[in-house]
Amino acid sequence: MLIIPVKDGENIDRALKRFKRKFDRTKTMKQLRERKHFTKPSVSKRKQVQKAQYVQGLKASEE
Secondary structure, three states: OOOOOOOOOOOHHHHHHHHHHHHHHHOHHHHHHHHHOOOOHHHHHHHHHHHHHHHHHHHHHHO
């Protein structure tokens, strides 16, 4: 549960912006979407390897 203390005289828009930023950093929505469907361990490992290969390719192209 996210708690955002609102200071006296603080604009509600500013507090809402802090809430949204904190919400994004906790990756709550990402976790909910991942839990929506079951993914086999082999599939998740394959995606992780593909992502690592992609990142490594980007770094190699920079050099």
